[in-house]
Amino acid sequence: xxxxxxxxxxxxxxxxxxxxxxxxxxxxxxxxxxxxxxxxxxxxxxxxxxxxxxxxxxxxxxxxxxxxxxxxxxxxxxxxxxxxxxxxxxxxxxxxxxxxxxxxxxxxxxxxxxxxxxxxxxxxxxxxxxxxxxxxxxxxxxxxxxxxxxxxxxxxxxxxxxxxxxxxxxxxxxxxxxxxxxxxxxxxxxxxxxxxxxxxxxxxxxxxxxxxxxxxxxxxxxxxxxxxxxxxxxxxxxxxxxxxxxxxxxxxxxxxxxxxxxxxxxxxxxxx
Amino acid sequence: xxxxxxxxxxxxxxxxxxxxxxxxxxxxxxxxxxxxxxxxxxxxxxxxxxxxxxxxxxxxxxxxxxxxxxxxxxxxxxxxxxxxxxxxxxxxxxxxxxxxxxxxxxxxxxxxxxxxxxxxxxxxxxxxxxxxxxxxxxxxxxxxxxxxxxxxxxxxxxxxxxxxxxxxxxxxxxxxxxxxxxx
Numbered sequence: 091x092x093x094x095x096x097x098x099x100x101x102x103x104x105x106x107x108x109x110x111x112x113x114x115x116x117x118x119x120x121x122x123x124x125x126x127x128x129x130x131x132x133x134x135x136x137x138x139x140x141x142x143x144x145x146x147x148x149x150x151x152x153x154x155x156x157x158x159x160x161x162x163x164x165x166x167x168x169x170x171x172x173x174x175x176x177x178x179x180x181x182x183x184x185x186x187x188x189x190x191x192x193x194x195x196x197x198x199x200x201x202x203x204x205x206x207x208x209x210x211x212x213x214x215x216x217x218x219x220x221x222x223x224x225x226x227x228x229x230x231x232x233x234x235x236x237x238x239x240x241x242x243x244x245x246x247x248x249x250x251x252x253x254x255x256x257x258x259x260x261x262x263x264x265x266x267x268x269x270x271x272x273x274x275x276x277x278x279x280x281x282x283x284x285x286x287x288x289x290x291x292x293x294x295x296x297x298x299x300x301x302x303x304x305x306x307x308x309x310x311x312x313x314x315x316x317x318x319x320x321x322x323x324x325x326x327x328x329x330x331x332x333x334x335x336x337x338x339x340x341x342x343x344x345x346x347x348x349x350x351x352x353x354x355x356x357x358x359x360x361x362x
Numbered sequence: 363x364x365x366x367x368x369x370x371x372x373x374x375x376x377x378x379x380x381x382x383x384x385x386x387x388x389x390x391x392x393x394x395x396x397x398x399x400x401x402x403x404x405x406x407x408x409x410x411x412x413x414x415x416x417x418x419x420x421x422x423x424x425x426x427x428x429x430x431x432x433x434x435x436x437x438x439x440x441x442x443x444x445x446x447x448x449x450x451x452x453x454x455x456x457x458x459x460x461x462x463x464x465x466x467x468x469x470x471x472x473x474x475x476x477x478x479x480x481x482x483x484x485x486x487x488x489x490x491x492x493x494x495x496x497x498x499x500x501x502x503x504x505x506x507x508x509x510x511x512x513x514x515x516x517x518x519x520x521x522x523x524x525x526x527x528x529x530x531x532x533x534x535x536x537x538x539x540x541x542x543x544x545x
Contacts, residue, residue: 122434129380
């Protein structure tokens with residue numbers, strides 16, 4: 091049975107919990123970052139050991155294989171350089187046409203400034219979809235910066251530490267994104283409000299759609315850029331089904347994500 | 363149980379939380395990440411005292427929350443409550459039995475996430491829960507039970523390896539030996 095000191099210990103733990111839970115969000119965030127900082131040596135150790143393993147793996151790859159891979163990469167690099175040149179020309183032309191038309195609506199698009207980050211951890215709790223990346227405030231990270239991979243949108247930075255940042259993945263209730271469904275007529279705009287469940291991170295729900303006549307499975311969904319938090323035009327995925335109307339008069343549709351959120355190793359952060 | 367063992371348990375909780383964050387093999391295989399803290403709390407409840415349990419709940423819980431999107435402090439109270447419940451009945455628990463360890467670990471691993479989720483929901487957070495959470499709950503319970511058994515095995519072995527044990531004295535004393543003879 092419990093004795094008086096046990097009740098005192100229980101009271102103390104309860105008091106600590108109450109104090110910590112009632113802290114202002116900013117202070118709690120700072121304490122979280124400070125405690126998370128305790129794990130930095132372990133994250134560093136993991137990073138260097140993975141690098142060592144990768145280097146050891148590279149050392150045993152035959153020279154002929156490396157030369158072959160180098161050739162393939164050289165070729166694809168040439169293609170991408172040409173495409174980048176073409177895209178830049180289109181971009182300049184677009185800018186020029188905007189100036190000629192005195193287009194004032196919205197801010198002009200600029201070329202993406204991207205920073206590569208390595209994924210160092212995932213959320214230990216099963217009820218959140220977040221990851222940790224190895225870039226922090228010293229690398230210029232800020233909250234709400236867009237995180238993406240070549241396949242498409244991944245999420246947004248939700249908390250920034252000195253050397254690491256937390257990314258809320260798309261499908262997380264804390265990462266709502268305005269999205270547009272590309273259709274033949276007008277694009278239908280909605281909001282990615284959340285995922286479809288804790289087990290499946292490949293499907294998200296696109297809600298608040300007003301017109302469902304033009305929607306059919308397989309249509310491309312991209313970020314719309316509405317709201318200013320995320321740039322427009324980043325691929326999100328494809329509609330996976332026909333839209334269904336829900337109680338409040340709006341419709342929603344499930345979207346199959348282009349990016350595989352379960353196998354993220356490196357991501358790109360879209361810098362301002 | 364001495365100070366060294368208590369430090370080892372707290373260190374194990376920190377490394378365990380870090381492993382939960384970085385090792386995703388189990389998550390990819392079964393769709394749920396196992397939590398190492400409830401098994402450690404059960405071990406602490408059966409082998410240490412409430413002060414160590416409190417330190418373990420506070421440090422482990424805060425570390426878990428700091429690497430997660432949880433509100434800071436949400437995991438602390440559920441961990442301590444579960445360990446206190448075990449501690450209050452530890453005289454009646456057959457703690458050397460595999461079955462008892464497994465059941466206690468499974469129950470603790472199932473109760474702690476439920477209490478944490480209730481706390482989260484009461485603070486107007488919207489965690490990702492659904493029917494799939496039931497599967498995750500079962501996986502966490504079974505996995506936690508097995509981890510509890512492993513915890514007892516590892517820490518009892520460490521305890522034996524790192525601590526002196528008093529030699530069991532027999533009741534035989536040479537100076538009190540009764541020498542019987544014919545005379």
